[in-house]
Amino acid sequence: MTTLYLILQLAWTFFIIGAFTIGGGYAMLSLIQNQVVVEHPWISEATFTDIVAVSQMTPGPVGINSATYVGYDVLYNATGSQLLGVCGSLTATLALMIPSFIIMLLIVKFYVKFRSSKLYAGTMDWLKPCVVGLIGAAAVILILKTTWTGFSPTVQVVSDNFPDWKSWVLLASAFAASYWGKVNPIYVILAGAVLGIILY
Amino acid sequence: MEKKVSLWQIFTVFAKIGAFTIGGGYAMIPLIQAEMSRRGWISDEELPDIVALSQSAPGVMAVNISIFAGHKLRGFKGSVAATLGSITPSFLIILAIAMFFTAFKDNPWVVRAFKGIRPVVIALIAVPMVNMAKKSCKSWLHWLLAVGSLVLVAFLNVSPIYIILCVLVIGFTVSYYGMKKEIPGQARNDGEEGR
DSSP: OHHHHHHHHHHHHHHHHHHHOOSSHHHHHHHHHIIIIIISTTSOHHHHHHHHHHHHHSBBOHHHHHHHHHHHHHHHHHHOOHHHHHHHHHHHHHHHHHHHHHHHHHHHHTHHHHHTOHHHHHHHHHHHHHHHHHHHHHHHHHHEEEEEETTEEEEEEOTTTOOSHHHHHHHHHHHHHHHTSOOOHHHHHHHHHHHHHHHO | OOSOOOHHHHHHHHHHHHHHOBSSHHHHHHHHHHHHHHTTSSOTTHHHHHHHHHHHSSSOHHHHHHHHHHHHHHHHHHHHHHHHHHHHHHHHHHHHHHHHHHHHTTOHHHHHHHHHHHHHHHHHHHHHHHHHHHHHOOSHHHHHHHHHHHHHHHTSOOOHHHHHHHHHHHHHHHHHHHHHHTOTTSSOOTTSSOO
């Protein structure tokens, strides 16, 4: 019974994530992270970071890949059954896509009207900067953890992701390589793995 | 295009596209173009429209593109076939890794590799953010929205869903009245289209 409840909870969570993701895969990461790390205690920051890494290295969109992985992990961790893990990944992946389906089919119907609508463009003008902030928050949450006791916040570095100064150097060099060097993300991650083995 | 494309064919073509898309939606565009124009399924003029619409709808762009393109070929059934096709390869790969990784998670080599990977991943999240900021933050109001959302989510633990809902309502209302009264300076939308 609790397993069924968990599957339903997973389906609902990912349905909502699918419906509220505006701005593609990386924007979706911030929603997934908020739901599965912060709202529900399903996955730790460190595991989530690993999941994102795997999702970036494998084919397919980052958002969908993370959902597949998270779905598996949530049910596998709760039950210890690989079969239920597969059910979890199916549930999360499909639930994530249903809102896109409904909305895209509507858009296809009213496509021309929709595209030239000033109202739509105006609303998006407000939403896009917001998405920038949400993606930024996804990155910040993986670096800093804020806990509130009453009105006083405590900000701590997520030590699983940043155990020492070498991690910060890796962060800065990866950013430089990807942003200015335009190096393919797969190679950046592979370089990170090699450096991790050498440095630690 | 007179001949009806079979659902199986749609599925396999999109599975092929899905298997070779590494790095998300944008990486998919050249593959879609190659596979679909070659078969005469879409024209080169249609592609930018499909991409623009898929970007603006909620969800993952690659899935939205598949829904749209599949719909064009065979209606609703076509969009189901295309979407399932494009996600099946990555689904199977991720599933295999998820099952495999639990067994290898504590291997010292894997632990060390992931110690190096984690900070890198965060940098890779920051890069698309900076690129998007350069494109969509053009005024102090935009920056306020961006920084405000970041602070609310990252430090005050507010759910991104509430932020999107609020900004959606505010943005819609402002644009609606802006249009009615034609106030200059509000809801500027030029230069935003056709990306």
